[in-house]
Amino acid sequence: xxxxxARVIVNLRPDILDVQGQTIQASLQSLGFTDIKSLRVGKIIxxxxxxxxDAQTLKRIxxxxxxxxxxxxxxxxxxxxx
Amino acid sequence: MSVxxxxxxxxxxxxxxxxxxENLLKVSCSLVWQDExxxxxxxxxxxxxxxxxxxxxxxxxAIAAHxxxxxxxxxxxxxxxxxxxxxxxxxxxxxxxxxxxxxLPNNLGRFVCANVALEVSGxxxxxxxSYAKDEKIVLPIAxxxxxxxxxxxxxxxLKSDDLIALRYHQKDENGRAAINGSVDAIAGIFxxxxxxxxxxxxxxxxxxxxxxxxxxxLRMLQAMVL
Numbered sequence: 001x002x003x004x005x006a007r008v009i010v011n012l013r014p015d016i017l018d019v020q021g022q023t024i025q026a027s028l029q030s031l032g033f034t035d036i037k038s039l040r041v042g043k044i045i046x047x048x049x050x051x052x053x054d055a056q057t058l059k060r061i062x063x064x065x066x067x068x069x070x071x072x073x074x075x076x077x078x079x080x081x082x
Numbered sequence: 083m084s085v086x087x088x089x090x091x092x093x094x095x096x097x098x099x100x101x102x103x104e105n106l107l108k109v110s111c112s113l114v115w116q117d118e119x120x121x122x123x124x125x126x127x128x129x130x131x132x133x134x135x136x137x138x139x140x141x142x143x144a145i146a147a148h149x150x151x152x153x154x155x156x157x158x159x160x161x162x163x164x165x166x167x168x169x170x171x172x173x174x175x176x177x178x179x180x181x182x183x184x185x186l187p188n189n190l191g192r193f194v195c196a197n198v199a200l201e202v203s204g205x206x207x208x209x210x211x212s213y214a215k216d217e218k219i220v221l222p223i224a225x226x227x228x229x230x231x232x233x234x235x236x237x238x239x240l241k242s243d244d245l246i247a248l249r250y251h252q253k254d255e256n257g258r259a260a261i262n263g264s265v266d267a268i269a270g271i272f273x274x275x276x277x278x279x280x281x282x283x284x285x286x287x288x289x290x291x292x293x294x295x296x297x298x299x300l301r302m303l304q305a306m307v308l
Contacts (some may be wrong), residue, residue, distance in 0.1 A: 016231065017189060019187050019188070019191040020187065020191070022191070068140070068144065068148060069140065071144065071177065071184055073184045073232070073236075074184045074186060074231060
């Protein structure tokens with residue numbers, strides 16, 4: 001399938017304290033959702049390219065993810081076409 | 083001799099810093115816009131001010147770190163020029179990899195605005211040479227993303243190379259800063275080839291005149307131009 005769209009998912013690395021996630025988890029638990037074991041918040045960045053996403057374009061999206069969208073010291077990312 | 087204060091979209095205390103240099107230290111100081119590709123030739127020191135550049139979108143400092151002026155700042159750093167990054171300026175220095183590590187949201191989950199006690203761990207060196215080692219000072223902080231984090235490797239290097247410049251005095255049971263969770267209570271670090279870069283979360287320009295409650299901040303701003 002030819003697609004021009006990609007999705008970058010950025011998450012805090014597992015060893016980094018996620019304050020936002022903790023706050024949301026505590027709030028949900030106070031509303032009765034007491035069976036939550038853990039909750040972490042990430043970002044979804046959807047990108048539409050001007051041309052179909054081929055292997056080379058995918059590499060460029062990975063580069064922009066590594067250089068700008070995610071900070072490798074604190075975050076992991078995945079790229080997928082959509 | 084002149085000082086350049088880099089202005090980004092969403093900088094703050096940029097004019098306060100110009101005021102300190104021009105009015106208190108009697109040194110020529112100008113604002114340089116983020117999209118300039120070069121620093122003015124007369125510049126002998128650079129300050130990246132505080133603020134919330136680009137609305138802290140993506141991550142604090144992440145977008146500012148890719149503006150054209152940063153390349154010029156990197157060259158200035160490599161040539162040994164003094165660079166001070168205050169608050170958002172520290173975040174920008176980390177995001178541009180001029181300094182190691184990263185700044186995350188405070189572990190208490192809220193913005194903190196307070197005068198905090200600090201230890202000048204890097205006293206006697208570089209931009210902090212006019213402070214005694216481990217001297218206790220008070221400086222104001224005002225940030226949401228001040229939790230300094232570094233990988234184990236980066237942290238070991240900061241310690242072995244004696245690059246930790248400032249620490250928060252109040253620590254939790256794990257040795258982290260009580261106010262924001264910074265690893266090893268780090269409030270500021272040195273970098274550059276010759277400790278010529280200092281990044282710190284506190285705002286020295288906000289404590290540079292007695293009417294503001296103290297002058298502890300003035301000495302580091304002054305050391306930039308001595």
